[in-house]
Amino acid sequence: MNLRTRKAKDFLLSTEQLERAADNTPSDFDFLGKAIDTGFRVGSTATPEKFSICVQLGTLLSSVPEGTGLNYTIYFDPPIMLKGVNQGNAYPVLYLDTLKHMPLEGVRSKERTLLGQKAPDREQLSDYLRSYCQMVGTDQICLPIDAEAKSPSPPESYLKHREQLQEHLGKERDREYTDGEPEDIPNDENDRLAELQEPESLTPIE
Incomplete structure (x- = not known):
């Protein structure tokens, strides 16, 4: 993020x-990210009766066992082109039904x-979503099965972007405090930068 218009002590x-x-x-x-446009584009397909979700979340939810409380019914519309997403490959339109209790519920259900x-x-x-993610190179979400399980390993793209982010944050810190002394940097910010620079201190989620 570009922080030059902000006070470093607030937005470092x-x-x-x-x-x-x-x-x-x-x-x-x-804004930095591997697919920063995806969230905005997927959100544009939502309507009051359709809660749109990305392919990664769709993959995760569709693999959740029955009876867990997270096995939502996922609907699938034909893939469409989304500008700036997946190098021109059509994107699956996935959504959760939010018709319940809406005035249009009866009509839309019949339609x-x-x-x-x-x-x-x-x-x-x-199976389809996993194949799609593999085809376009989309990182899949991985979560521990429960609180006692070991955290999954991060994808290669995370490691790559973490290194770029560390470099970016270091430059922003130096730029914001160019006119100040090193001790002017808040201790909690120094501590957080140090934590980010130590790989073993991170608990990433794919």
């Missing part, structure tokens, strides 16, 4: 204050029945 590293500032004035910031729109088999959907 990722904090809730920084996130609020980015939400309020996004033009002041440079879906007439059009033959029903949720796909979860196992087949999971």
Whole structure:
């Protein structure tokens, strides 16, 4: 992120204050990420009756065993082109049904029945989404099975971007405190930078 228009002591590293500032004035910031456009593009397919989700979340939810409380019914519409996403490969349109208790619930449900729109088999959907992610090079989300399980290893892209982020944060810190003494840097910010630079201190999620 570009922090030159902000006070370093407030926005040097990722904090809730920084996130609020980015939400309020996004033009002041440079956003870093492997697929930064994807979230915005996927969100554009949502409607009041359809809660759109990305392929990574769809893959995760479709693989959750029955009875866990997270085995949501996922609907699948034909893939569409999303600008700047997956090098021109059509993106699967996935969504959770949010029709419940809406005034249009009865009409929309009948429309879906007439059009033959029903949720796909979860196992087949999971297999398809994994194949899709592999084809376009999308990192899949991996989470521990429970609180006692070992954290999964990060994907290669995470390690690559972590190194770039460390370099970026170091440059931003130096730029913000060019006119000050090293001791002017808040101790908690120094501590957080040190933690980020130590790989073993991270607990990444794919």
